[in-house]
Amino acid sequence: MNDPRPQTTSAWLSPHLTVKNVATSLIFYTQAFGFTRIENCGESDGDTILHAEMRYQAQTIMLGAEGAYDNPALAPHTSGNISPVSLYVYCHDVDALWQQALATGATAKVEPTDMFWGDRMCQLLDLDGHIWSFATHIKAT
Numbered sequence: 001m002n003d004p005r006p007q008t009t010s011a012w013l014s015p016h017l018t019v020k021n022v023a024t025s026l027i028f029y030t031q032a033f034g035f036t037r038i039e040n041c042g043e044s045d046g047d048t049i050l051h052a053e054m055r056y057q058a059q060t061i062m063l064g065a066e067g068a069y070d071n072p073a074l075a076p077h078t079s080g081n082i083s084p085v086s087l088y089v090y091c092h093d094v095d096a097l098w099q100q101a102l103a104t105g106a107t108a109k110v111e112p113t114d115m116f117w118g119d120r121m122c123q124l125l126d127l128d129g130h131i132w133s134f135a136t137h138i139k140a141t
Helices: 022-033 094-104
Strands: 016-019 051-056 059-065 086-090 107-114 119-125 131-137
Touching: 016 022, 022 051, 022 059, 022 094, 094 107, 094 119, 094 131
Parallel strands: 016 059, 086 131
Antiparallel strands: 051 059, 107 119, 119 131
């Protein structure tokens, strides 16, 4: 059977986040979290990017503008609701990422802490109110 995925991805599952401004979010995610913007950033409507993709390690994360393609979803800050979904991401140095993210405008939720399951983890909110947990595994449980 042929592989149903596009040649540009190795992922079988890609989170898709609704954000207020895709261009602003792309800048934030690259500077705060070290994600890589994929060159083909999707479609635009005049000056507004409607869809974009970025990569972390080998994983693809998609971004969509509020209202794009008749999608009624809103970013958490726009809707006034706390997102029921969070993302848990492993990184090489959670303390360095924490500092970098705060300097770029992320909101602190949980400072880097050694957790009982063996991860050193922090939790941040991005510019749109999405919840991100970053962790470095530091010991076997």
